[in-house]
Amino acid sequence: MSVILPKPLKPGDKIGFFSPSSPATVFAPTRFNRAEMFLRSKGFELQPGLLTGQHDHYRSGSIQQRAEEFNALIRNPEVRCVMSTIGGSNSNALLPYIDYDALIRDPKIIIGYSDVTALLLGIYAKIGLITFYGPALVASFGELPPLVEETYQSFEAMLCQHSPLPFQYLMPQRWTDTKIDWETQTEPKPTQDNAWRYRGSGIVTGCLIGGNLNTMAGIWGSPYMPEIIDGDILLLEDSLKGIETVERAFCHLKACGVFDRVSAVVLGKHELFDDKGTGRTPLDVLIEVLNGQALPILYGFDSCHTHPMLVTPLGVEAEIDFDAERICLKGPWLEPA
Template sequence: MLLPPSLKKGETIGFFSPSSPATVFAPQRFERAMDYVKAQGFDLKAGALTGQSDHYRSGSIKARAEELNQLIRDPNVRCIMSTIGGMNSNALLPYIDYAALADDPKIIVGYSDLTALLLGIYAKTGLITFYGPALVASLGEFPPLVDETFDAFRAVTTEHVTLPMTYKMPAQWTDVMIDWGEQTDAKPSYENAWQFMGKGQVNGRIIGGNLNTLNGIWGTPYMPAIETGDILLIEDSLLDIATVERSLAHLKLAGVFDTVGAVLLGKHELFDDKGTGRSTYDVLEEILDGQPLAVVDGFDSCHTHPMLTIPLGAQACIDFDAQTVSLSQPWLAGEHAGQ
């Protein structure tokens, strides 16, 4: 396991567009996000494809890979953040400079389609990566939600931490859809709740990310092997119940639910239940068909706002009796005070 150094105030966050060209189709949100991050005391470095668009993507496969590699090779860049997700980050995996990243570990963060890169980098280097905010999609949101998202990111990547570090459930959450070009203030939100289905404690490595994206790397050298006792983080966005059933059935058929110790099930943004009245957890429960598996339902490391940041590859503890989710072992180099 390779631990990146913490991100310190005044250091540089580089951003890149591994799939969708958000810097082009969401210019107001992009500018607002940059202003917000700078106001938090960090410098920004734009990736080479900033302001570029090739229809559904920011550039060719090799151009997108080179954009990322330039940030990996820049010693002044201490954190690399995606601008948004999309559909095609997995195409970059053969062309990433893994050796350079292993020589100079840094924080890599994003969510959704970036799952492919986060897990691919972890598989190839052992580097802890971070399922967390994307510049445009997350940090272009309005307060107070953007503040909660950034505070959660900062708590996991920049601050001196006393272990174990227990996640605090946000009081409110939202998946309300408002056109980014028309949004002028904070989205309405709902009262939050996490559901803990299980007993005792589950200790294990957190692995996973966006369920739909996992389909693009499953069975490849870029997908870390699921190990006995792992805590599987899965979440999705804007999908219908039929698609979710297929994806969860795939995990069962692959033996994943026989191997993991628990599932962290993230909220599904604007889930389309096709009139069934069922939730993503209901689908998972049917797929399991009585198989015992501890599940936390509604966790906030997902497409909804605010978003908690999860270090993939780190050790965690879910206490189902106390109803807590905690990080239990170091995930940053030299930054933990211990028990």
């Protein structure tokens, strides 16, 4: 299967947004409105999905309604980017009903994170379209400055222009996972100094694939989970989980032989990780599960639930230099000019 590259965004392009799981446009109207205003201020038009302002308790609508909302956007030739509003728990329900042929005829940028991992990986697995682990409308672009501007800088650099290759990621100087009520937040969140840890040596090159650790369990073993092959670089991140859940998820990957095939792991920050009083980090858990296996790990990468967020194209060749402590993309992720 050949890889499909979407076209970059241009000023005035239309971004469609949809709610494949949780109804963020309903439970966070203030943040939703702020996010809309922010992207419009950057020169984009917005196309609301059919379920905007709708909810069915824990979700935005039925499975078929959510699938139709997504399909309507990918069939719309004016929409050049389709962005989720937020994640949730049930995006995998849409996978059998996506109009994959429409995306083959008219490839466009598909972006989101968390539970939307199921759609990003499913689309890549089915048709080879490069998808993007990156900001969601409400969750990301509804944040206040300066963090929202830093997230947008990555969005613009990755999706609105042809950056020269190799493209080196630069670590944000500060970050946060502070929890503040979205409807009452009026000030920027407090931040802390950032650090990425490179555990390993030498240079590793491979196809970058992965996303939200918990979500992948909902598509594992299905045609919507890309095959993890020898040499791949595996991106993993999660949010609001306890240490026992993270241990179980890592052990699942080990039991499936994933850590025997990948050349490295990129482990994103875990938002509000509950260590259950152990004092251990997700990195500590992964090292224990690996049980002496010398698998290189980049820990703390900012393509995750924290702010700011870096955009990560899935299915693209990446390189990690553990000695020079840098990560870069070597393959293209947008259609050439």
